[in-house]
Amino acid sequence: MEFDDENLAHRIGARLGTLRAERSLTLDGLAELSGVSRAMISRVERGEASPTAALLARLCSALGVSLSVFFAAGGAEVSPLARRADQPVWRDPESGYLRRVVAPGGTGSRVDVVEVEFPAGAEVRFPGQQASRSQWQHVWLFEGEMDLTVGETVHRLLPGDCLFMNVGDVHGFRNPTDKPARYAVIIDLGHR
DNA sequence: GATCTTTGCGCGTGGGCAAA
DNA sequence: TTTGCCCACGCGCAAAGATC
Numbered sequence A: 001m002e003f004d005d006e007n008l009a010h011r012i013g014a015r016l017g018t019l020r021a022e023r024s025l026t027l028d029g030l031a032e033l034s035g036v037s038r039a040m041i042s043r044v045e046r047g048e049a050s051p052t053a054a055l056l057a058r059l060c061s062a063l064g065v066s067l068s069v070f071f072a073a074g075g076a077e078v079s080p081l082a083r084r085a086d087q088p089v090w091r092d093p094e095s096g097y098l099r100r101v102v103a104p105g106g107t108g109s110r111v112d113v114v115e116v117e118f119p120a121g122a123e124v125r126f127p128g129q130q131a132s133r134s135q136w137q138h139v140w141l142f143e144g145e146m147d148l149t150v151g152e153t154v155h156r157l158l159p160g161d162c163l164f165m166n167v168g169d170v171h172g173f174r175n176p177t178d179k180p181a182r183y184a185v186i187i188d189l190g191h192r
Numbered sequence B: 001g002a003t004c005t006t007t008g009c010g011c012g013t014g015g016g017c018a019a020a
Numbered sequence C: 001t002t003t004g005c006c007c008a009c010g011c012g013c014a015a016a017g018a019t020c
Helices: A005-022 A027-034 A038-045 A053-063 A067-071
Strands: A087-089 A098-103 A111-118 A123-126 A137-141 A147-150 A153-156 A163-164 A169-173 A181-188
Touching: A005 A038, A005 A053, A005 A111, A027 A038, A027 A053, A038 A053, A053 A067, A053 A123, A137 A147, A163 A181
Parallel strands: none
Antiparallel strands: A087 A098, A098 A111, A111 A181, A123 A169, A137 A163, A137 A181, A147 A153, A147 A169
8 A cells, every 4th residue: 555655745744634633733732742843744734745754753753643553544444454455655755764554553452563674775863752752662673684773872683683662762773784674663552 | 987066956944924 | 813824045965067
């Protein structure tokens, strides 16, 4: 379920607007919570800008949802089975990394499962977010190599390695090799 | 071929304006 | 007064061109 860029930008914008409205937040309110300017939020909601992974993470954190919840199709039929063809896929316009929400949406589960294909040489950094401190994640590498930075510590992950970390910590993902990497992220969403 | 400079593009921000 | 949108600008990055 991969969308073309324009369609995806509009879907993200609509989803962002819905979540913001559900929380009775104004552009200013969300801007204050997320640290993203209200002009940028407005452009994203109108589908005029494609948010980067880092920016989207800040907005999701401010809204109190995970990226998985964000990309889960609102109102979609709830099923315990998520076929690969139906799993939401999003590509970060900045790094090119591909994020696939594997776990079925709308089940009420407090655990999300995400598959990531990370391009060679790419890097993504996520700022620390107080709103995400109740969330934890396992990063389980299948193929390639990844450098994961948590705070000041850099962890080199090899196939089979698994790193446990707090989602709210300042962290970064980097593929130092010339081959793409593939890994899974299992997220404990904590109390919602 | 390597290095430096220029140019173009996209992302993101701040300030200001108009409508309700 | 609040809210959402528009405009101008800065910044970073990659591609193209120039120079050695």
